[in-house]
Amino acid sequence: MSRILLVDDEPNMLSALQRALRQSKALAGAQIETFTNPFDALNRICVCEFDLVVSDFMMPEMTGGDFLQALKDVAPTTVRIMLTASNDFRTAMTAINEAHVFRFISKPWQQAELEQNILQGLEERQRLLAEAGQRPTAQELEARRLEQEEPGLLHVRRSDDGSIIL
Numbered sequence: 001m002s003r004i005l006l007v008d009d010e011p012n013m014l015s016a017l018q019r020a021l022r023q024s025k026a027l028a029g030a031q032i033e034t035f036t037n038p039f040d041a042l043n044r045i046c047v048c049e050f051d052l053v054v055s056d057f058m059m060p061e062m063t064g065g066d067f068l069q070a071l072k073d074v075a076p077t078t079v080r081i082m083l084t085a086s087n088d089f090r091t092a093m094t095a096i097n098e099a100h101v102f103r104f105i106s107k108p109w110q111q112a113e114l115e116q117n118i119l120q121g122l123e124e125r126q127r128l129l130a131e132a133g134q135r136p137t138a139q140e141l142e143a144r145r146l147e148q149e150e151p152g153l154l155h156v157r158r159s160d161d162g163s164i165i166l
Contacts, residue, residue: 001143001154002030002122003049007041007067008056008083013107017054017083017114022158024115029155038067045071049140050078051125052118054105057084068099077128079121083107 004021008014014034021027033050035041038061045053053071057064068080080099085107102124103117147154157165 002027002051004030004032004118005041005045005050005053006032006034006055007036007038007053007059007064008034009036009059009061010056011036013056017109019160020109020111020114021118022160023111024118026115026119031156038062038064042067042070042074045075045078049075052079052081052121054081054083054118057082057086065094065099068101072099077125077132079125079128081105081117081121083109 004027006014006017006021008017014036018032018034021030021032033044035044038055038059041053041055053068055064055067055071059067062070064082064084068082071078071080079102081103082099082101083105102121105114105117143154159165
């Protein structure tokens with residue numbers, strides 16, 4: 001089960017992005033959390049581990065480049081993807097050189113491109129974990145144990161608006 005964090009200061013953009021990921025059959029079962037404030041997102045990252053983060057570049061509190069740089073320092077094996085409407089070459093170079101951004105996705109995004117980049121990012125996450133020789137966290141081990149005892153227990157069904165279906 002993958003954990004994905006989405007950060008964008010525009011709630012409508014977050015909703016659209018979350019909806020796009022939930023429509024993907026390949027990402028079914030992924031846990032997705034959203035934040036409009038990058039500082040709140042960093043606090044959450046300190047509490048639990050994410051496989052992949054998609055961040056907007058232009059945010060009023062902190063740029064996406066600064067956010068992803070801080071993320072790299074806190075969670076170096078979390079894959080970082082930048083979502084941007086900017087075509088500025090310096091934006092891309094800064095993010096690549098300083099925050100080691102895995103991919104750039106342009107706004108507006110194409111569904112297939114978004115899905116493909118997320119899936120490649122999740123594969124990269126597995127490679128980074130293997131390369132770092134990291135063992136699964138206690139949370140991951142417990143989730144695996146629970147899933148073995150009760151298959152499907154951790155699978156959450158959601159409606160189109162993101163609410164949980166009981």
